[in-house]
Amino acid sequence: MVKKRRTRMIILLAFLLLIAIGVVWFLRWTNPDFASSLKSVQRNQVTKKLIICVDGVPWRTIDQLRQKKHFKAFHRPSKVIVSFPTMTNVTSTVIWNASKVAGYESAYFDKDKNLMVGGVSKYLHKRVIKPGDFHQHFDYLEPVPYEFLIYVLPRRICKSDLKRFLEAYSSSEKDKFCTFIKSTDGLMHILGKEGAEEILLALDDILQKIYYSRKGDIEIMLFSDHGFNFGKSQRVKLKSFLKSSGFTVRNDLRDENSVILLSFGLVSFAAIYTGENNKRKIAQQVPVLEGVDFSAYRMNNIIYIFGQEGEAKILKKTVNNTELYKYEIISGDPLSYKDILEKLTHLGKADGEGYIPDSDWFEATKDHPYVDALKRLYQAFSGQVESDADILISLKDGYFHGNALFSRIATILGTHGSLLDTNSVGFFMSTAQDVPSHIRDNQLTDYLR
Ligand SMILES: [Zn+2]
Numbered sequence: 001m002v003k004k005r006r007t008r009m010i011i012l013l014a015f016l017l018l019i020a021i022g023v024v025w026f027l028r029w030t031n032p033d034f035a036s037s038l039k040s041v042q043r044n045q046v047t048k049k050l051i052i053c054v055d056g057v058p059w060r061t062i063d064q065l066r067q068k069k070h071f072k073a074f075h076r077p078s079k080v081i082v083s084f085p086t087m088t089n090v091t092s093t094v095i096w097n098a099s100k101v102a103g104y105e106s107a108y109f110d111k112d113k114n115l116m117v118g119g120v121s122k123y124l125h126k127r128v129i130k131p132g133d134f135h136q137h138f139d140y141l142e143p144v145p146y147e148f149l150i151y152v153l154p155r156r157i158c159k160s161d162l163k164r165f166l167e168a169y170s171s172s173e174k175d176k177f178c179t180f181i182k183s184t185d186g187l188m189h190i191l192g193k194e195g196a197e198e199i200l201l202a203l204d205d206i207l208q209k210i211y212y213s214r215k216g217d218i219e220i221m222l223f224s225d226h227g228f229n230f231g232k233s234q235r236v237k238l239k240s241f242l243k244s245s246g247f248t249v250r251n252d253l254r255d256e257n258s259v260i261l262l263s264f265g266l267v268s269f270a271a272i273y274t275g276e277n278n279k280r281k282i283a284q285q286v287p288v289l290e291g292v293d294f295s296a297y298r299m300n301n302i303i304y305i306f307g308q309e310g311e312a313k314i315l316k317k318t319v320n321n322t323e324l325y326k327y328e329i330i331s332g333d334p335l336s337y338k339d340i341l342e343k344l345t346h347l348g349k350a351d352g353e354g355y356i357p358d359s360d361w362f363e364a365t366k367d368h369p370y371v372d373a374l375k376r377l378y379q380a381f382s383g384q385v386e387s388d389a390d391i392l393i394s395l396k397d398g399y400f401h402g403n404a405l406f407s408r409i410a411t412i413l414g415t416h417g418s419l420l421d422t423n424s425v426g427f428f429m430s431t432a433q434d435v436p437s438h439i440r441d442n443q444l445t446d447y448l449r
Pocket residue numbers: 056185186189265416
């Protein structure tokens with residue numbers, strides 16, 4: 001009896017000891033105190049170019065901080081208009097001119113295999129970086145479990161991400177050091193604008209220390225891969241809407257009624273996969289749902305867009321290597337481009353068929369809420385990821401779509417994914433050069449070389 005009790009006691013103590021070791025290890029591993037690491041940046045006197053991508057930080061926020069005299073070492077930040085959906089997987093592929101990724105998010109639908117792949121389980125595995133993947137550019141990248149833990153302990157994880165970056169930079173002997181601070185995105189989803197500013201001010205201190213420790217003998221480039229819309233957001237009930245419209249939402253396309261609705265991250269776009277015959281039906285119906293801004297699908301090289309007030313279409317042609325786009329209002333103007341279209345036509349920019357050069361559209365819409373929408377929507381249905389969606393839905397600010405369980409666990413104070421300018425305008429700035437006020441994500445590649 002006594003012996004049995006003793007054995008049980010030993011097992012319990014061993015168990016508690018294991019938990020204690022785990023907690024100590026975790027606390028050390030995620031130590032957020034980067035002040036001590038800041039002292040060691042002096043050690044690196046060789047890096048000439050430091051490139052940092054802060055995931056999801058919008059141009060607007062950086063511009064506001066600059067107006068309050070922060071980030072003084074940098075030249076004026078440029079607006080970087082990124083691809084749609086405004087998701088890291090999509091935009092970073094373009095920014096780094098990298099090989100295509102499988103899906104918009106880590107959980108995706110494989111069209112060829114007709115099955116859903118990935119999801120939460122990937123946080124338990126090591127990150128696999130295939131040749132050509134944009135991740136291969138980074139000298140420091142957060143450990144995979146951070147991608148999940150950031151939603152539980154946003155401040156701690158983000159600060160320890162900065163600490164790890166500092167340590168990697170301080171001991172680097174590379175001419176060019178490149179990093180992706182991924183944790184800013186998760187932190188902003190949970191802590192909103194306040195959280196973003198707190199971390200950006202910390203980053204400003206770090207970068208000032210680095211810049212002045214080298215007496216300016218280093219170029220620092222800071223940029224982001226997409227924008228962000230801040231504010232408390234609510235979930236759009238897309239799944240129940242599709243069900244009530246008579247479709248079967250499932251994990252594979254089995255029959256005429258089958259619809260795949262990707263629901264993973266809490267983001268402001270949605271991707272739908274379905275049979276050819278359903279595309280128009282669904283795209284037409286979805287805009288009545290609260291929170292939906294517009295839906296779009298492609299049929300025979302034409303992009304059809306549906307908003308609450310009706311339908312428009314986008315056509316593209318290339319003449320002598322010049323891309324031209326035509327915006328045709330059918331029964332409505334979901335992109336609010338009517339005035340711009342009239343103005344450009346009045347200025348004689350349209351050809352006999354109504355096509356206007358891409359560069360004119362860019363100039364005319366670069367500060368519009370539906371920024372640079374024609375090219376971006378066209379590209380979104382032209383093989384942006386391996387399994388392009390059949391229908392893309394863009395949500396209004398203040399709304400998100402995604403995993404129901406995740407949305408119950410966390411309150412969302414901001415998100416991204418939609419085509420609106422809030423989500424679509426990232427930034428780029430350098431301590432050594434001026435860059436045009438507005439650039440597209442594919443133009444960033446030249447600066448990052
Ligand atoms: Zn995100």
